Amino acid sequence: MPVKILIIDDEKDHAFLTKTILEQVDNNYQADFVSDSREGLKKAIEERPHVILCDYRMPDLTGLDVLRELRKAEIDIPFIVVTASGSEKVAVDFMKEGAYDYVVKDVAYGETLQAVIEKSLDKYRMKKDKERLETEVSEAYSKLKETQKELIQSEKLAALGTFSSGIAHEVKNPLAVILGGIEFLELTLSNASGDTKMAMTKIKEATLRADSIIQGLLKFAKPSEAEFTLLKPEDIINETLALMKYRCPLKNIEIKTEFDQDIGINADKNQIQQVLFNILMNAVESMPQGGTITITTGTWINDQNTGQSSCFIKIKDTGQGISQDMLPKLFEPFFTTKRDKKGTGLGLSIAKTILDNHNGNLLIESKISKGTEVRIILPLTRKNKE
Ligand SMILES: Nc1ncnc2c1ncn2[C@@H]1O[C@H](COP(=O)(O)OP(=O)(O)OP(=O)(O)O)[C@@H](O)[C@H]1O
Ligand SMILES: [Mg+2]
Incomplete structure (x- = not known):
């Protein structure tokens, strides 16, 4: 891959000379020059050359201004400043601002210039390798x-x-x-x-x-040993709803259902009833002034290649919602915000344990004041096509 070098120098003849020398010294170098410093900065930002050779003293933007603008835009391109002889202080200023190296005009040409360019490119590669390694280490650390x-x-x-x-x-x-x-x-x-x-x-x-x-x-x-039988989700849902109405009057709460009639699951009836009961009770408790609970069942394909599908039971309420910082704690046993209302904080932990034992899952999304959507996921056993 050719090394693209951008020369920014207001002395056109000098810039042209540099370009010619560079291309002679290494035929992998592809040099381009701009005599207006502002235009040079624009070109650097747009074209991202591999190296910039920039004159120090220029009208409008000086070399130091160009370097600072690049840093401001967080663009890291090996930047070599070209200074007049005897201006070490200037070189030091540039290095402090993040220049990779400096060369003295009229002295450092040909192979010396090539050496400086190669050294800067090496420095750049090492810096990038280090950064990549650091990101990898920090990603591995957070995963751990x-x-x-x-x-x-x-x-x-x-x-x-x-x-x-x-x-x-x-x-x-x-x-x-x-x-x-x-x-x-x-x-x-x-x-x-x-x-x-x-x-x-x-x-x-x-x-x-x-x-x-x-x-x-x-x-x-110790959830009791599960007894798996073939069940239709809507049957368990309807039975649980009946049980709930008997246990607590559903004041001002409307229940809407939308069932996919073709689903079959292999599950323990009592345990799934327990899961539904715990989730539905939470929905009811989140709507003391009333609201709507929508229960939907359906399937989706989790793996396009194998065609493996899951069944979901979605329970959506229009209640008070759960704040984002609480979401990770919901499955912790005894986590409750209803201590004053005699909540024990075991409802969702039990539901999660049961679903884990069924190779299923429990997913919760919520928005404060808008409501909560709880999804029970279970492996799909069969689609009844009678
Ligand atoms: N649908 C919901 N809407 C709003 N908050 C909810 C909902 N479901 C769960 N929560 C929050 O999650 C917490 C934990 O729920 P969980 O069912 O585990 O315990 P609990 O309802 O507090 O007590 P219990 O053991 O009686 O069920 C609740 O205290 C509540 O803050
Ligand atoms: Mg509960």
Whole structure:
């Protein structure tokens, strides 16, 4: 590849001479010259030569101005300044501004000029190699950090799993005793005063809540062995919606569905119901003033070559949304913004664990005040073509 050299020098004859000498000394050199410094700067920016040989003293823009303009535009081209003899200070000024080298006019020509050009080109290549290496190292480092973070997260989850299933079993037994005791007291104290009954109800509610947290912990720590059967997503969705309406009145909430009837998935019915329930509850809780939940099912091809497809269940709400900085934390067990409303922060962690066990995934996109879109991804087993 020819080395393109741009000579910027207001003395036309001198510039022409330099061009001729350069092309004689190395037939790989392709020199071009411009006598107007502003035009030279424009040409350098537009044509990006490999080397610039620039005179120092010129009307309008001086050599130093040209160099500064190039640096300002973040253009790194080996820049060699041509100075008059005896002006070392000028050369030093140029080097400080980022010039690669300098040559003394009328002295350094022919092979000396070639040596300076080659030295500058080497310096440039080394600099670029170093920069490339630095970027590669920093990319590798951030990748390593990311993997390390994922590893810590999965270790944390595993440790939490073992720990929580241990305590959950320990706590479950005394809770069962307390619940039994409450039921016994309810029977024996059936004629008690309103206050006593109220206290009993409060104790019972709190105990049931503790029990449901423990159940949640157990599900998260050790999801029961999945029983895979062929299912139609719309059937599980409709059943879950019915269950939800029974559990909580959907005040001012409209539910729209759009099902692709041809989908079949191989999944554990109870577990997928649990996933849907947790996500739908979040959607309902994000719309205290009401809104719309849209549930869509469909398929898409993940791999054009193999034709491998997935099934998706999209649950979109028009609720309060989730801020971007919270998105990475959603699957952390016990991450909740509903502590005051008795949220435990296990809903999405359980959903994610279940979907991981199904070789699926859970994707969440959200915009504050606009709403949230949760996508459940599951491997597609078959398209029913009856
Ligand atoms: N659809 C949604 N709209 C707005 N925020 C959401 C939505 N889904 C999840 N979130 C946010 O993610 C957090 C974690 O959700 P997750 O379901 O894991 O726990 P939770 O709902 O707080 O408690 P619970 O264990 O009762 O489900 C919520 O506290 C909430 O801030
Ligand atoms: Mg929840």
